[in-house]
């Protein structure tokens with residue numbers, strides 16, 4: 001079972017401490033939200049967990065060989081001269097799951113459009129679809145609902161909630177929205193202003209999150225409303 005252990009003493013960038021101390025674990029099937037003020041170091045923490053940056057005093061350790069990750073970065077990071085569908089295929093997406101996610105995220109009609117021709121909101125939904133379609137063993141999501149209008153924000157949240165009910169993979173969700181954190185996560189970690197320290201590690205009571213049938217119904221209704 002995939003598990004993450006983070007025990008960061010200090011992380012420095014350009015000679016300045018930007019993070020630490022921060023220690024927490026992420027168990028199999030657990031969704032943990034990271035909440036904290038702008039610039040406190042949330043994206044830096046996610047990059048360390050993703051293995052994109054290894055220069056840190058402390059340890060960031062995945063169990064086993066390290067999981068296959070589904071990642072949403074702060075920028076969509078699409079391949080502009082590839083179609084929507086090709087962006088999913090080239091990322092190693094499962095074909096049926098990719099089709100399903102495009103449909104659920106309101107992007108089915110855009111499958112053959114160049115990624116460069118998408119609006120930012122569409123590009124962000126595609127970035128989420130890509131992270132969810134690659135049969136990930138863990139998810140790292142950096143403000144995945146930013147730049148979406150209200151209807152699409154609710155839709156994308158519901159799609160993620162539905163996915164996590166179906167496939168409970170360990171997930172780190174960076175957000176500045178506490179309501180969103182509580183709605184989606186089993187635990188909410190609150191970070192201090194930078195350099196971020198861990199202020200609270202708060203469990204969210206069960207029952208706040210949706211059950212599978214409700215999750216699916218919510219997606220269906222919100223998708224129609226977002227059309």
Ligand SMILES: Nc1ncnc2c1ncn2[C@@H]1O[C@H](COP(=O)(O)OP(=O)(O)OP(=O)(O)O)[C@@H](O)[C@H]1O
Nearest residue numbers: 013014018036037038039040041042043044045194
């Ligand atoms: N490449 C870099 N070199 C030097 N400092 C950096 C670099 N990248 C980020 N920082 C600094 O590190 C700190 C943490 O940045 P980070 O992007 O992790 O914050 P954040 O919590 O994700 O912010 P936001 O919520 O606004 O996205 C900030 O003070 C930022 O200015």
